[in-house]
Amino acid sequence: MTLPPRTVGLMGGSFNPAHGGHRFIALEALDALDLDEIWWLVSPGNPLKDRDSMAPLPARYASALAMARRARIRPTAIEAEMGTRYTIDTIDHIQRRYPKIRFIWLMGQDNLRQFHQWKDWRGIARRIPIAVIGRPGYSDRVHGVPAMAWLRRFVRRAHQCELWTQWRPPALVQLRFRPDPRSATQFRRDHPHWHLRHRPPQLRDAVTHRAIPVKE
Numbered sequence: 412m413t414l415p416p417r418t419v420g421l422m423g424g425s426f427n428p429a430h431g432g433h434r435f436i437a438l439e440a441l442d443a444l445d446l447d448e449i450w451w452l453v454s455p456g457n458p459l460k461d462r463d464s465m466a467p468l469p470a471r472y473a474s475a476l477a478m479a480r481r482a483r484i485r486p487t488a489i490e491a492e493m494g495t496r497y498t499i500d501t502i503d504h505i506q507r508r509y510p511k512i513r514f515i516w517l518m519g520q521d522n523l524r525q526f527h528q529w530k531d532w533r534g535i536a537r538r539i540p541i542a543v544i545g546r547p548g549y550s551d552r553v554h555g556v557p558a559m560a561w562l563r564r565f566v567r568r569a570h571q572c573e574l575w576t577q578w579r580p581p582a583l584v585q586l587r588f589r590p591d592p593r594s595a596t597q598f599r600r601d602h603p604h605w606h607l608r609h610r611p612p613q614l615r616d617a618v619t620h621r622a623i624p625v626k627e
Contacts, residue, residue: 416511416512416513416576417447417448417511417512417513418444418445418446418447418512418513418514418515418576419446419447419448419449419450419509419512419513419514419515420437420440420441420444420446420448420449420450420514420515420516420517420542421449421450421452421502421505421514421515421516421517421539422436422437422440422449422450422451422452422517422518423452423454423498423501423516423518424451424452424453424454425453425454425465425471426451426453426454426471426472426474426475426486427464427465427466427471428466428470428471428474428475428478429451429471429474429475429477429478429479429486430474430478431478431591432591433451433475433478434478434479434482434484435588435591436517436519436544436588436591437449437451437479437482437484437517438482438484439544439586439588439589440517440542440544440586441483441484443572443573443586443588444515444542444572444573444575444586445573446483446515447483448483448484448485449483449484449485449517450484450485450486450487450489450618451475451479451484451485451486451487452487452489452490452501453468453471453472453475453486453487453488453490454490455468455488455490455491455496456496468488468491468623468624469614469623469624472486472488472614472623473614476614476617479617485617485618486616486617487616487617487618487619488616488623489501489505489616489618489619491624492616492619492621497529497530497531498516498529498530498535499529499530499531499532499534499535499538500530502514502516502535502538502539503538506538506539513576514539515539515540515541515542515575516535516539516540516541516542517541517542517544518541518542518543518544519543519544519545520543520544520545520585523543523556523558523559524556526556526558527556527557527558532558533561533581536562536565536580536581536583537580537581538580539580540575540578540580540582540583540584541581541582541583541584542572542575542583542584542585542586543583543584543585543586544586544587544588545585545586545587545588562581562583565580565581565582565583566583566584566585567582567583567584568584569584569585569586569587571584572584572586
């Protein structure tokens with residue numbers, strides 16, 4: 412008997428820091444999409460974000476590891492290991508490294524608004540199904556974003572989202588969960604030195620099992 416392939420959601424981000432909002436979205440997506448697990452791709456650096464406000468990778472990874480505890484969520488710094496900077500390259504590397512896993516890309520509606528600025532964003536859509544997760548304040552503003560003019564023809568019905576493994580990319584589904592207003596930006600305002608509490612000893616990547624570098 413041939414077992415079905417594992418299904419994994421890829422959720423990229425700075426996780427600067429990881430917080431309860433990230434966990435809530437991941438748990439809801441796990442259930443809605445019937446996933447085996449979700450990988451949090453802790454980015455070494457987001458090309459669209461200010462690096463001056465970015466905490467060191469080990470601290471961000473440690474915060475993600477703590478927030479993912481006792482859940483089917485695996486933080487990974489695989490992008491730093493592979494040396495990829497852009498999502499299209501990360502997806503290409505991951506799909507080639509793990510050919511027996513079925514992946515779906517998870518992103519918030521705030522990222523959909525700037526998706527057209529991502530390197531080869533149409534190529535991303537052609538490689539992997541995408542689940543867009545609603546965020547407070549963005550739900551009514553996605554229809555006019557540039558990427559949706561092209562992606563609209565590939566939108567699938569939300570009540571069919573568990574069938575995503577049968578979809579041929581491009582395929583996009585929009586998911587709406589209970590609004591969660593928590594954000595990393597607000598957390599940093601309230602706790603500007605949060606990363607000083609995350610000075611971890613040597614950690615190992617939850618996906619690759621390789622050591623996370625203490626220094627970037």
